[in-house]
Amino acid sequence: MCLSNGYEGDVIDNMKTEVKVSADEEELVAQLRNYLTEKLTYLLEQNGTISIGVSGGSMPKVFSEALLSVAPELLNWKRIRIFMVDERHVPRDHEDSNLGAYLQLFPQELHHVFIPVPISKQVVHTAQAYEINLRKYLLPEQLNTYPRFDILFLGAGPDGHTASIFPGKEQLEKITDLNWVSVITDSPKPPPSRVTITMPCILNAKNVAFILTGANKRDVVRAIHEGDKSIPAAQARPMNNKLTLFLDEHAAAGVPNRESSESESPPPFDT
Ligand SMILES: O=C1O[C@H](COP(=O)(O)O)[C@@H](O)[C@H](O)[C@H]1O
Numbered sequence: 001m002c003l004s005n006g007y008e009g010d011v012i013d014n015m016k017t018e019v020k021v022s023a024d025e026e027e028l029v030a031q032l033r034n035y036l037t038e039k040l041t042y043l044l045e046q047n048g049t050i051s052i053g054v055s056g057g058s059m060p061k062v063f064s065e066a067l068l069s070v071a072p073e074l075l076n077w078k079r080i081r082i083f084m085v086d087e088r089h090v091p092r093d094h095e096d097s098n099l100g101a102y103l104q105l106f107p108q109e110l111h112h113v114f115i116p117v118p119i120s121k122q123v124v125h126t127a128q129a130y131e132i133n134l135r136k137y138l139l140p141e142q143l144n145t146y147p148r149f150d151i152l153f154l155g156a157g158p159d160g161h162t163a164s165i166f167p168g169k170e171q172l173e174k175i176t177d178l179n180w181v182s183v184i185t186d187s188p189k190p191p192p193s194r195v196t197i198t199m200p201c202i203l204n205a206k207n208v209a210f211i212l213t214g215a216n217k218r219d220v221v222r223a224i225h226e227g228d229k230s231i232p233a234a235q236a237r238p239m240n241n242k243l244t245l246f247l248d249e250h251a252a253a254g255v256p257n258r259e260s261s262e263s264e265s266p267p268p269f270d271t
Pocket residue numbers: 054055056057058059086087088098154155156157158162163164189
């Protein structure tokens with residue numbers, strides 16, 4: 001049942017925010033599948049690797065279902081690479097591992113699609129090794145700059161963190177000259193040690209989509225929608241000024257003037 005469709009095109013400080021609201025998980029997966037289908041169709045016509053960054057937490061299940069149900073002709077696994085936007089510093093077979101959660105949901109023959117986060121004893125070494133792995137696949141278009149992910153799927157906590165960038169802890173330790181990956185050792189959300197891509201990598205992405213469900217994400221949704229830069233999730237505004245929010249009904253309660261926006265039916269914007 002489709003209780004409400006997405007409405008599109010709210011423009012706040014030049015950011016075009018497309019909001020897709022789903023009635024249940026099945027509809028959320030269908031909306032994600034449509035989005036992936038549209039993006040993959042376009043990206044496959046371009047050259048090179050298609051880079052998709054994903055979050056952990058509640059995201060692996062819906063993202064995996066959506067991607068694995070995209071039409072097979074669009075799933076050119078030789079060209080698709082999936083990256084963790086953050087990883088908890090635990091072994092891959094630990095229940096808290098973000099990558100581990102995806103690997104359980106994907107068939108063994110597709111595990112090579114995921115770029116490993118090599119877990120070392122020290123979290124700083126893990127971050128360095130992961131940054132080296134990112135550089136193998138995400139050559140920046142110009143030297144001395146940040147990678148340009150094709151699509152980032154971000155989650156956010158009720159406190160406003162995204163990836164593992166937490167409020168008040170945005171000044172992450174500089175690991176390398178360019179600092180694509182950094183560490184946090186006192187995360188307010190367990191486990192305390194994590195690696196994360198840095199905010200400039202998020203801002204440099206071609207497409208950024210949040211997947212946010214549940215009533216406890218309402219305030220974060222409001223902050224993102226209003227561009228309230230006090231929390232990291234709301235700072236994650238890509239350079240192309242296009243943001244997509246995939247929400248359920250509970251999280252969508254945070255979208256201001258939702259009813260009136262829906263009835264106005266603003267015209268769709270370009271993709
Ligand atoms: O710890 C994390 O939390 C966020 C949000 O998780 P959720 O369960 O509330 O969806 C997640 O995006 C991040 O990747 C993860 O490491």
